[in-house]
Amino acid sequence: MEKRIIPLIMCGGAGTRLWPASREVRPKQFLPLFGTHSTFQETLLRVSDPMLFGRPVVITNAAYRFMVLEQLTEIGIEADVLLEPMRRDSGPAIAAGAVFAQARDGEAIVLALAADHVVQNKDAFTAACREGLAAAETGRIVTFGVKPERPATEYGYIDAGEPVLGDVRAVVKFVEKPNAVTAADYVNSGYLWNSGNFMFPASVLLDEYQKFDGEIVRAAADAVSKAGRDLGFITLEPQAFSAAKAISIDYAVMEKTSRAAVVPVDCGWSDVGSWRAVWELSEKDMQGNAARGIAVFEDSRNCNVSTDHALVALEGVDDLVVVATADAVLVSRQKDANGLKRLVAKLKTVAPQVTEEHLKVHRPWGSYQSVDNGDRHQVKRIVVKPGGRLSLQKHHHRAEHWIVVRGTAQVTVNDTVATVHENESIYIPMGAVHRLENPGKIMLELIEVQTGSYLGEDDIIRIEDDYQRS
Structure with a gap:
């Protein structure tokens, strides 16, 4: 049997970009945005084939531990759940997950996935994982580069170079989120969206991380070795983990390592980073309107409604997002995702409770x-x-x-x-x-x-x- 991949599911983020449905105490990865399962559950189900994937490791904020357990139970999947005592971004989280996976299997190949992403084509995703596994077994740190559907300004990009194994290519460089003109140039030049998901031998990732920031690796290893157990959860030791500075894995390792490679993939991927992204992934009527809950549209086009209980009726409007919960209503233009970020920041000073908790x-x-x-x-x-x-x-x-x-x-x-x-x-x-x-x-x-x-x-x-x- 071929080497089985250990999925490392990262689900400790707050997810305020989908406010008011997503809030600090129950963020978007735990919400059923597109059906009966949350994106966290869909991510786990995507890596549940026992012939290819091993027992998953979930790393999450301690505040979410019971939601994680409940949602694992609902889909009948068991996992090792690591609890972060505080948020330190993806760098320390992936380092701790790699240390834990290596302790389980000295030759572990790890697949680090964000819990709040959507993949519409599971077969294409699985094929990309097999491609990535072959490259990872040669010592590469593999990222998944999504073939762009449009010149998106909300994603980082990857400049892919020469083939290294099959469809896997060397990474020439990672580039930051561009403006609209630059994004169009990137797409025309064959750049890929950076999905922020990775596959790597645990030993290679930790060796590379050690070169660039040994203190974070030592802090993560110390937090794992001194971890406790609480009601079946694995609690990373707080003092050790707090010594790791907050940094993304992109900045900490991927932009510096010479071992980076990329698998081009076309799998219907989205990081669901805005209500516009939710609209793009939703079924729509003939006028482009999407609704979750009860909504009525008259002379309205390209609108997106999500409502828990109240009926929402729109007349004579275009390109609107309306999200109605029991204690808050959002009305905004679909095209300005950054406007919601600014709005939530303002709400945190005016009415912080509506950004933190649901009724x-x-x-x-x-x-x-x-x-x-x-x-x-x-x-x-x-x-x-x-x-x-x-x-x-x-x-x-x-x-x-x-x-x-x-x-x-x-x-x-x-x-x-x-x-x-x-x-x-x-x-x-x-x-x-x-x-x-x-x-x-x-x-x-x-x-x-x-x-x-x-x-x-x-x-x-x-x-x-x-x-x-x-």
């Missing part, structure tokens, strides 16, 4: 969503997975009243444990030690009414917690 907040046990707020009350909808339970906790400033609308709840209040069925309720006095759990086989749904002088989430004193949160 629906995901937790390892399920989710909760705010329904109504007042000065001294708050109403939430809480959903608990079968077998899930919240921490044993208490509050200093609020009391709670729980009404079960679906399923069965087991509720602890001080020394009493009660079973609460549908259409029944229970009262949690202020200061009482309490816990909610779902002992059943179906989702538990309830309405929580909070009353008190302070209703913030930081008024939670956890006494016991299955998920080891402070």
Whole structure:
């Protein structure tokens, strides 16, 4: 059997370029933008052939660990999950992943993939991986260069040189994101889009990285060797990992190494870096309008609508993006992707909460969503997975009243444990030690009414917690 590739899936980014759907606590790689699966899940499914790929390694922000676990479980894939204690960009992340893969297999060939990219032609992608594997086995660090569909200004480019093995070519140079005129020149000259995905022998990548910045490699190796385990996750040692400076793998290694090679590929690739990119990848009506959710178009062309609940109706407009969530609405021109970046930066100073969290907040046990707020009350909808339970906790400033609308709840209040069925309720006095759990086989749904002088989430004193949160 041929050498199996170890996929290294990088999914620690915040993804604010698709605000308001994508936010800090649930970024775009975990969203089902084009179907039932998220781009993270689609990336894993793309590298699930056991004849070509080995057990994947996922490296992510510690804040996303339970979303990663949940989405792995949904598609039936197991992986080693490395948790970054802080963000350090792709350079240290790939270095840590390479160290981990090499510890598993001294001759490991690693395929580093971003979790938020889309590939429409899986067969072409797999063929490119086989081409890259052959070149990587000769000691090359291979990147995947996408054949341009247009003179894009949002991507970096690769100048590909002479063939080195089959269709794989040497890299002459990497170039930064160009202006429109330069982008057209690059496309006419045969340059390729830089996809930001790589394949390499772990030992070669680390040797090259060592030449250019040995401190980062030492920090990554130290973070892996001193890593702990927490609920099945591999936690990179914080002090060691923090010593690695934040830098992309392009700047750290790829633009400096003489071992860089590129596989030209035409696989329907996109980094989904804007709402325009989402529109380009979506099905459209005869007037070029795309919709996710309920939308009605009249005398409108080339518009893109994404809505969670509200009906969106557009009349007499062209080239608009409208994204409606429960707590925010975006209206913008499709062509100005940088305008959204500026808008989100402004929002972070004016209303930071809408860039960080959704009204629906995901937790390892399920989710909760705010329904109504007042000065001294708050109403939430809480959903608990079968077998899930919240921490044993208490509050200093609020009391709670729980009404079960679906399923069965087991509720602890001080020394009493009660079973609460549908259409029944229970009262949690202020200061009482309490816990909610779902002992059943179906989702538990309830309405929580909070009353008190302070209703913030930081008024939670956890006494016991299955998920080891402070």
